[in-house]
Amino acid sequence: MNVGRTKKLRIGNFNVKDIVFGEKTSFYNGVLTVNKEEAIACLDPNKELKNIQIHIVRPGDSTRILPCKVAVEPRFRPDGRSTFPGLTGPLASCGDGSLYAMKGISVISCGKYAQSSDGMLDMSGPGAGHSFFAKMVNLIVYAELTNPTNIDQPFRNEAPLKLAAHFLADYVAKSLAGQEPENWECYELEPGAAEAESKGLPRILYYSQMRGQVGRDKFFNDQIFGIDVENMLPVLVHPNAVFDGQVASFGGLYGDGFYTYAYQNQPVLKRLYQEHGKTINFLGVVFWACDSADKVKQTAKVTSGELGSMLRADGAIVHSTAGGSNYDIDFFYHLAELEDRGIKTVGFTAEHNGKAMLDPKGDAIVTGGESGTIFEFPPMDFVIGDIQSVVRDFYHAAWTVHEKYGPSLRPDGSLIVNGCMIVDSTNNCAFTTKSVKDF
Amino acid sequence: MKKAIHYINQFFGGVGGEDEADFEPIVKEGPVGPGVALQAELKGIEITHTVICGDNFMASHKDEATKRIMEFLAGREFDIFLAGPSFRSGRYGVSCGEICKFANETYGAPAVTSMNEENAGVELYRENPFYILKGGAGAAKMREDITAMASFANKIAAGEEILWADAEGYFSRGVRKEVFVDKTAANRTVDMLLAKLSGVPFETEYKIEVRDRVIPSKPIADLSKAKIALISTGGLVPTGNPDRIPGGTATIWKRYDISKMDSIKSGEFYSVHCGINTDFVNADPEVLVPLSSLREFKSNGEISEVHEYFYSTTGNLAVLKDARRMGAEIAVTLKSEGIDGAILVST
Numbered sequence: 001m002n003v004g005r006t007k008k009l010r011i012g013n014f015n016v017k018d019i020v021f022g023e024k025t026s027f028y029n030g031v032l033t034v035n036k037e038e039a040i041a042c043l044d045p046n047k048e049l050k051n052i053q054i055h056i057v058r059p060g061d062s063t064r065i066l067p068c069k070v071a072v073e074p075r076f077r078p079d080g081r082s083t084f085p086g087l088t089g090p091l092a093s094c095g096d097g098s099l100y101a102m103k104g105i106s107v108i109s110c111g112k113y114a115q116s117s118d119g120m121l122d123m124s125g126p127g128a129g130h131s132f133f134a135k136m137v138n139l140i141v142y143a144e145l146t147n148p149t150n151i152d153q154p155f156r157n158e159a160p161l162k163l164a165a166h167f168l169a170d171y172v173a174k175s176l177a178g179q180e181p182e183n184w185e186c187y188e189l190e191p192g193a194a195e196a197e198s199k200g201l202p203r204i205l206y207y208s209q210m211r212g213q214v215g216r217d218k219f220f221n222d223q224i225f226g227i228d229v230e231n232m233l234p235v236l237v238h239p240n241a242v243f244d245g246q247v248a249s250f251g252g253l254y255g256d257g258f259y260t261y262a263y264q265n266q267p268v269l270k271r272l273y274q275e276h277g278k279t280i281n282f283l284g285v286v287f288w289a290c291d292s293a294d295k296v297k298q299t300a301k302v303t304s305g306e307l308g309s310m311l312r313a314d315g316a317i318v319h320s321t322a323g324g325s326n327y328d329i330d331f332f333y334h335l336a337e338l339e340d341r342g343i344k345t346v347g348f349t350a351e352h353n354g355k356a357m358l359d360p361k362g363d364a365i366v367t368g369g370e371s372g373t374i375f376e377f378p379p380m381d382f383v384i385g386d387i388q389s390v391v392r393d394f395y396h397a398a399w400t401v402h403e404k405y406g407p408s409l410r411p412d413g414s415l416i417v418n419g420c421m422i423v424d425s426t427n428n429c430a431f432t433t434k435s436v437k438d439f
Numbered sequence: 440m441k442k443a444i445h446y447i448n449q450f451f452g453g454v455g456g457e458d459e460a461d462f463e464p465i466v467k468e469g470p471v472g473p474g475v476a477l478q479a480e481l482k483g484i485e486i487t488h489t490v491i492c493g494d495n496f497m498a499s500h501k502d503e504a505t506k507r508i509m510e511f512l513a514g515r516e517f518d519i520f521l522a523g524p525s526f527r528s529g530r531y532g533v534s535c536g537e538i539c540k541f542a543n544e545t546y547g548a549p550a551v552t553s554m555n556e557e558n559a560g561v562e563l564y565r566e567n568p569f570y571i572l573k574g575g576a577g578a579a580k581m582r583e584d585i586t587a588m589a590s591f592a593n594k595i596a597a598g599e600e601i602l603w604a605d606a607e608g609y610f611s612r613g614v615r616k617e618v619f620v621d622k623t624a625a626n627r628t629v630d631m632l633l634a635k636l637s638g639v640p641f642e643t644e645y646k647i648e649v650r651d652r653v654i655p656s657k658p659i660a661d662l663s664k665a666k667i668a669l670i671s672t673g674g675l676v677p678t679g680n681p682d683r684i685p686g687g688t689a690t691i692w693k694r695y696d697i698s699k700m701d702s703i704k705s706g707e708f709y710s711v712h713c714g715i716n717t718d719f720v721n722a723d724p725e726v727l728v729p730l731s732s733l734r735e736f737k738s739n740g741e742i743s744e745v746h747e748y749f750y751s752t753t754g755n756l757a758v759l760k761d762a763r764r765m766g767a768e769i770a771v772t773l774k775s776e777g778i779d780g781a782i783l784v785s786t
Contacts, residue, residue, distance in 0.1 A: 152679070271629045325756055346631045354615070372688070394686040396755075401682065401691055402690050418688055430623065430625040434618070437644075438604045438646070439611060
């Protein structure tokens with residue numbers, strides 16, 4: 001395959017108004033029809049799952065889904081390359097050519113046992129107002145591992161369950177083959193760069209933090225081309241490739257944090273592209289992995305700074321992968337390092353009862369939400385997954401013993417939890433208008 | 440019609456100036472002094488009574504002053520408590536803050552006062568759940584401050600939603616709350632960058648105030664006579680987690696008996712911390728609680744004793760308020776056990 005010097009990505013959008021089950025998996029007139037048996041047969045290639053179910057949930061349903069693991073937008077590539085090179089298929093460069101996308105839906109995998117960064121999706125009620133996934137029609141795959149391990153631990157490897165969402169998404173998106181998209185989005189750095197350079201516009205980098213502290217064997221850290229980012233030095237990635245499956249997140253789907261759907265649709269990148277050539281010269285994306293050892297943090301910080309200096313960046317956005325504890329340290333390290341090098345920064349992060357670390361050099365911070373917010377959610381008529389996971393397993397959002405609130409799950413099925421519970425509640429991926437104010 | 444009580448000092452109550460600062464509290468019916476102008480701008484709220492008290496009396500006889508004011512208020516119904524405005528007058532500001540705190544805590548009534556940012560009362564009382572409006576430097580700003588207090592009290596009385604501190608003009612109370620604003624976070628982020636690059640003023644959404652500096656305690660004079668304890672926030676618990684210590688946002692701590700052990704053994708203890716790769720801890724729990732090293736120090740005579748318990752909670756995503764409380768509780772326990780020093784091992 002001919003790989004050019006430049007990347008031009010065309011995303012062909014298909015708006016999906018509804019999903020139904022039917023005879024033949026197809027997309028027609030805005031409706032995605034899914035053959036359930038075929039779909040189930042495709043999502044577990046190595047036969048590592050049992051009790052596989054597929055559900056369709058719509059906005060307004062009295063349905064609660066938990067624990068949620070992964071969310072992806074279904075994509076189809078007419079030229080036959082895999083949607084996530086190196087992860088769901090052979091390695092190839094990405095971020096160029098034509099890519100078909102099903103808009104307005106997501107595919108979410110959910111299981112029986114929660115890991116610490118799993119969350120919950122309510123399709124109606126107060127929780128629905130805090131998740132933009134509740135405004136979409138979602139295809140949910142529920143499954144259990146045939147041989148579950150470490151179910152009493154905060155983390156365990158659930159790769160087959162997490163990948164099930166990817167295989168299911170690929171399966172339904174194949175129905176787009178041969179169809180004409182409703183509209184196209186085009187992404188190409190070069191014309192804007194030439195214009196920006198002639199105008200002398202400020203050179204901008206987007207730094208995006210990744211999770212890399214939980215151990216490779218857990219299938220939990222973020223991945224680039226299917227490779228776990230643990231111990232990865234900061235790396236420059238083409239923004240088109242972010243939209244197009246070069247990166248994926250497996251660190252749970254909860255109130256805080258990044259998830260794969262967000263990489264596929266990263267709204268900060270889209271806005272930077274809009275400004276490219278007009279007000280800024282957008283250079284690209286630097287991903288860095290956050291680990292708990294300070295040596296790794298320091299190394300990432302300095303290497304990120306070096307990249308910024310070498311690329312002669314004038315400004316940078318630093319995006320935290322989640323809004324609390326360990327991640328705060330890398331976040332402020334990066335802001336300070338770049339400011340020290342004369343690169344003007346804006347940081348974006350959610351909060352968790354404030355921050356675990358502060359540096360006044362971070363003088364321009366946008367916040368997405370506050371995951372320490374206490375929420376009460378009424379019971380729902382239907383639960384997909386296992387409601388008992390709330391008090392049996394580990395969630396950032398829930399507790400069995402609490403000094404003030406008692407157990408998170410009450411006998412009537414209602415919940416008292418924190419803002420880590422509802423999927424995307426802290427707006428950490430910057431999609432919604434949520435913010436945090438001083439009261 | 441809602442009812443309000445208004446608190447003012449001896450000067451604004453028309454009793455006298457500094458020489459009357461020891462004036463003991465009295466109550467008068469209806470509005471007095473600045474209360475008259477305040478009443479004129481209140482809608483649906485009637486100032487039924489005015490409490491007047493000397494600033495010195497409140498400062499030096501706080502309990503007596505509040506006790507007497509409580510007697511005045513006994514049996515009287517009111518919906519809102521108002522105080523001041525007190526501008527930059529420090530003692531008056533502290534009095535207003537104290538009485539608002541008292542009214543708010545005792546009667547659950549919303550309370551509103553007004554002070555200048557230089558007033559000592561601001562820092563003393565701003566983190567209480569009532570409102571201190573940002574007021575002028577002196578009585579020349581009386582009209583503006585009264586108008587602000589009245590319109591804010593009107594909002595409370597009408598049951599309207601109280602917006603964030605900057606929008607309403609009160610000093611933030613150390614409370615962060617989620618709100619939905621006009622622009623998406625992505626657009627706010629890029630807009631802020633464009634502003635910062637071009638030197639246009641912008642407002643950070645997370646103001647950094649470095650305020651909580653911990654002062655280390657003095658070194659132990661003679662370590663060989665010291666009784667030493669171990670503390671961990673790494674979520675180390677007996678396998679099976681019998682006390683259900685959460686893996687994040689913990690609000691409880693426990694202590695576990697290690698008096699019969701020479702070391703903490705893998706398999707007997709594990710970590711429930713949800714923010715780290717716990718494999719290292721589970722393989723060797725002593726990376727969190729280095730008991731065998733302490734035993735060695737003890738047998739070498741470098742320390743006198745190892746405390747029979749280690750103290751445990753999970754630091755992951757802890758709420759500062761809970762972390763402070765648990766820290767204080769553990770400190771009190773260690774004190775009562777006669778512990779001379781404790782090692783809080785980094786997680």
